[in-house]
Amino acid sequence: MRKIVLEFHDDLGALNPHLVPVIEEAKIHGGRIYLRVVEPRDRQKIVRLARSSKALHHPWIETPTSNFLFNQYIDRTRGNNATGMVVCFKHNDEIVGVINLNEIVLGAFRSARVSYYVSQEHQGRGLMTEGLDLFTTEAFISHGLHRIEAAIQPQNLLSKRLVKRCGFHYEGLAKGYLFIDGKWRDHERWALVHDRETVGV
C-alpha cells in the first residue's frame, strides 16, 4: 500500500508538523476514474489491453504485450526509480489506462519522466486527462519532485494535446532521444515544473 503524505505549511511557509496527516490510501480518486498502484494480479488485463490497442500505441510507446514483458515491467516499477499506476473506472473497476513514472532522480535534480497509454476502446473520452492530472499532483507530493518530463515523438499529436491540457510546456527537440521499436527516435521534451521553494536537496 502506498502512503500519500500531504504537508501543511503555516502562513510563513514553514512546515508545521502538527498539521501533517498521513493518508494510507490505496486509491487516488478523480471524477470518473481512480488511480492505484499496478500489481502482479493486473497482468492478464494489461497484456490484453496492450495487445488490443497496438494500432493506437504503435510506434509511440512499447507496452507489455506478453506475460514476459509484463513481469519485466512489474520488476521495474518495484525498483527505487520507477512506479506504475493503473487508471480505473470508478463504476466497474475496469483498467482503462496506465501511467508510469520512470527515471526518478532526487538530489538537486528531483525529476522524473512520465509515460502513459490508454486502451483504444476508451481513447478520446478525457479519462487520461483526468488521470494524468491526478498522477502528476500525487507524484509531486509523494516523491517530492520539482519537475516531471514527458518525451513525445513530434508526430504524436494525441499525446502532445494531452500534456498541453495538463499544463506541460514545450522545451525543445531531443534528437534520437529514445530507442523505440527498433529505432532511435527524435522526441519533443515537455515539462511540468512545480514551483516549490521549500524542499531542496
Ligand SMILES: CC(C)(COP(=O)(O)OP(=O)(O)OC[C@H]1O[C@@H](n2cnc3c(N)ncnc32)[C@H](O)[C@@H]1OP(=O)(O)O)[C@@H](O)C(=O)NCCC(=O)NCCS
Ligand atoms: C496519449 C494518449 C494516452 C491520450 O489519450 P486520450 O484518450 O486521447 O486522452 P484523453 O483521455 O484526455 O481524451 C482527450 C479527448 O477526449 C475529449 N473528451 C471527450 N469527452 C471528454 C470529457 N468528458 N472530458 C474531457 N475531455 C473529453 C477531449 O476533447 C479530447 O479530445 P481532443 O484530443 O480531440 O482534444 C492516447 O492517445 C494513447 O494511448 N496514445 C498511444 C500511446 C502514447 O502515445 N503514449 C505517449 C507516448 S509519449
